Amino acid sequence: MSTEMEDLDAFRARARAFATANLRPAKRRLTVGLLRNARTDEEELAEVAREREVQRMLFDADLAGICVPTTYGGQGLSPAHQRVLNEELSDREYPERFQSPTFAPILAVLLEFGSEEQKLRHVPAILKGDEIWMQFLSEPSGGSDVAAALTTAVRDGDEWVLNGSKVWTTGAWWSDWGLCLARTNWDVPKHRGLTVFLLPIDREGIEVHRIEMLNGSKEFCQEFLSDVRVPDADRVGEVDQGWTVGTRWMVHERMGKNSPFVTVPVGNTGTEGASTPVHAIAAKAGRTDDPRAQDLVGEAQMLELVGDALKRRVGKGIMTRTMSDQSSAVIRLFAGRAMVRKTTIAFDLAGATGAAWIDDDDDLVEVGNDYLMRQISCIGGGTTEMAANVISERVLGMPRERTLDKDVPFRDVPRVAPH
Numbered sequence: 169m170s171t172e173m174e175d176l177d178a179f180r181a182r183a184r185a186f187a188t189a190n191l192r193p194a195k196r197r198l199t200v201g202l203l204r205n206a207r208t209d210e211e212e213l214a215e216v217a218r219e220r221e222v223q224r225m226l227f228d229a230d231l232a233g234i235c236v237p238t239t240y241g242g243q244g245l246s247p248a249h250q251r252v253l254n255e256e257l258s259d260r261e262y263p264e265r266f267q268s269p270t271f272a273p274i275l276a277v278l279l280e281f282g283s284e285e286q287k288l289r290h291v292p293a294i295l296k297g298d299e300i301w302m303q304f305l306s307e308p309s310g311g312s313d314v315a316a317a318l319t320t321a322v323r324d325g326d327e328w329v330l331n332g333s334k335v336w337t338t339g340a341w342w343s344d345w346g347l348c349l350a351r352t353n354w355d356v357p358k359h360r361g362l363t364v365f366l367l368p369i370d371r372e373g374i375e376v377h378r379i380e381m382l383n384g385s386k387e388f389c390q391e392f393l394s395d396v397r398v399p400d401a402d403r404v405g406e407v408d409q410g411w412t413v414g415t416r417w418m419v420h421e422r423m424g425k426n427s428p429f430v431t432v433p434v435g436n437t438g439t440e441g442a443s444t445p446v447h448a449i450a451a452k453a454g455r456t457d458d459p460r461a462q463d464l465v466g467e468a469q470m471l472e473l474v475g476d477a478l479k480r481r482v483g484k485g486i487m488t489r490t491m492s493d494q495s496s497a498v499i500r501l502f503a504g505r506a507m508v509r510k511t512t513i514a515f516d517l518a519g520a521t522g523a524a525w526i527d528d529d530d531d532l533v534e535v536g537n538d539y540l541m542r543q544i545s546c547i548g549g550g551t552t553e554m555a556a557n558v559i560s561e562r563v564l565g566m567p568r569e570r571t572l573d574k575d576v577p578f579r580d581v582p583r584v585a586p587h
């Protein structure tokens with residue numbers, strides 16, 4: 169195989185031909201759509217199956233894992249090639265459920281910290297659409313302070329035995345593997361006693377319970393781990409050094425759609441913000457001449473443009489090492505707040521139809537749902553408050569927040585439900 173990187177124009181032609189011949193038009197949908205009660209389980213499973221199929225088609229066409237090294241089944245190309253693919257997939261279906269968290273942060277973490285054997289086993293399987301991964305991070309005791317994990321792994325010969333509970337994993341019931349942060353040492357301060365493991369979700373001892381939300385959605389899951397046995401070969405990184413992995417894991421998570429491993433078709437409103445562009449909502453609501461509506465449309469457009477520029481600027485800064493990798497928190501904070509504002513603007517523009525609609529209202533029916541779900545963008549993937557902390561403390565070097573558990577063995581840290 170030639171070591172020369174494929175020319176961008178040739179790559180574009182190849183990607184375009186593939187998309188035209190194989191991919192269906194995109195269905196309009198928000199990421200938070202995963203948490204709507206709009207589909208039956210059968211429909212959800214059929215969508216998951218189709219996304220696995222599309223991922224496999226991309227793999228067979230040498231269009232999967234654009235920035236993943238060829239050794240692990242990827243294309244070994246550049247972020248510029250990934251951007252071209254994003255453009256050529258515009259308004260086409262794509263394997264949305266694979267992007268987060270399977271490609272980023274999990275595939276990124278595997279590439280950075282996985283053993284050679286783990287990478288060879290899992291990365292090609294992910295790229296072929298055979299493995300969908302979930303993050304086993306948040307626990308019932310809290311999600312922001314990830315390093316305070318209570319789920320415990322105890323060594324038993326060549327195996328580990330895991331007990332505890334993880335929660336808020338979206339879609340764990342149709343996923344294959346989990347990347348799990350667990351406590352392996354209670355006698356050292358919290359950040360020094362963690363280890364990361366690979367868990368097949370159907371392993372004996374893992375019970376996946378679906379959480380029913382007020383709107384009827386059952387996509388969020390809670391997992392109960394009872395004496396789950398994990399071979400030491402499925403440990404990622406060194407024992408008790410899980411926070412080294414965890415810190416980078418959070419960076420990759422905050423990069424989100426800006427990660428070079430993620431495919432996000434350009435112009436696919438289903439992934440970027442309100443379900444329908446706000447100018448279209450203003451038009452449907454008959455408000456294009458209304459000066460107040462024009463102000464709101466302008467504001468939404470500004471947020472869109474600033475968000476795009478920020479992603480490019482910070483992404484480049486991190487890649488070229490002119491910015492700290494912790495700067496991914498800037499993108500995360502802006503994206504969360506901008507999403508809330510954009511969905512609020514859409515709701516305002518839609519007028520009464522945003523709150524009560526008939527089927528003929530078509531696109532506008534989603535506006536009220538988007539508005540009700542808007543806060544999700546400030547919570548999922550770590551809260552915007554935590555992103556603000558990272559920016560002040562780790563990017564700008566301001567004093568660290570006062571904590572009472574830093575130098576104390578984790579066992580002695582007071583907690584509501586003692587272990």
Ligand SMILES: Cc1cc2nc3c(=O)[nH]c(=O)nc-3n(C[C@H](O)[C@H](O)[C@H](O)COP(=O)(O)OP(=O)(O)OC[C@H]3O[C@@H](n4cnc5c(N)ncnc54)[C@H](O)[C@@H]3O)c2cc1C
Nearest residue numbers: 303304305306310311312336337338547548549550551553
């Ligand atoms: C759509 C969605 C998908 C998700 N998917 C997953 C998943 O796949 N896997 C997974 O493990 N988790 C997942 N989560 C859970 C998510 O990571 C947590 O909800 C989030 O990290 C916050 O944790 P918490 O809900 O326990 O809130 P808490 O940690 O209890 O925080 C409560 C509030 O206090 C604030 N707060 C806490 N500490 C501080 C501080 N030091 N400074 C300032 N404010 C603070 C928080 O910002 C928040 O507003 C998902 C959540 C959502 C909404």
